[in-house]
Amino acid sequence: MEHTKSFFLTVTQRIFSNWTALKLAVEHGMGSVEKAVEFCPYTTEVLYMNEGLTSDQIAAELEDYMDEQLNTILEDDSTVQVAEELLRFYRYCMEGNESTAKTELEKLPPLQPWLTCERPVRSTRPLPLKEDSSSDEDMDVDKNEQENDGWTVVTNRRTK
Template identity: 75%
Template sequence: MEHTMPFFLTVAQRIFSNWTALKLAVEHDMGSVECAREFCSYMTEVLYINEGLISSEIASVLDDYMDDQFNTEVHDDSIIQVAEELLRFHRYCMEGNESTAKTEFEKLPPLQSWLYSEQPSQSISSQAVKHQSSSSNEDMDIDKNEQENDEWTVVTNRRSK
């Protein structure tokens, strides 16, 4: 069972790096990137220490962590979606379905650089070059299009109530 923990941690990192609520909490200085990284390890431990967890229990742990560590309430269904994904991969690991786990892992969205960037200096310099080469009118058009196409998620600070 423990030999699957490193793989499961990689799964958690990929899932969490694509979780908009967590990303927004970090971007809005509700918690650090390091705290988000620790969240991945924490959830891996929770799933491996506790037997027979169901998605609602995992969602409760996720919700508590977001509240305690990021001072954030998540008002969409993303917590249950993250819980279900974590549980699904945990079951693959516990059942020894290595081939299914790897196949399903490849279907997940790629690891996002905000959580773990492999070469941060390269990505920063390429963004700077991209920004310098575009005119301010193009930047405004891009921002306008992004606002029109992006779905939004409400992430609130519990202490501000």
């Protein structure tokens, strides 16, 4: 397949949008929808950057992300099931088996709207928390920086 990575990202989004544990973690406030959306390209990169991963290794990576980014410890075997599905499609992509990959993708449940993202996903990392307390005036400015389209303008408040 010519664009296997973008196709695989589509597969990952479809699988993750139907993963009950991930959806429940977001619904119960354990993590944001943004963290769940970022999980898709993160997982795609993990598979494409590491050759020869087993489903157990992928499942361990999924568990780590759920724990670290979504504050969720899974006690079921869903990570193994998700990892096996991801690995199956990854192999189709690597073998260039486009027709099988597309046929199997159509057999998956449809993409659920809770995990869709209109904007391109950017890789982000958490910033260290400021230890000094902010004044009430700073907090009012932060609230006013929220724009209508959902983006927040972040400015550097470091004193020189």
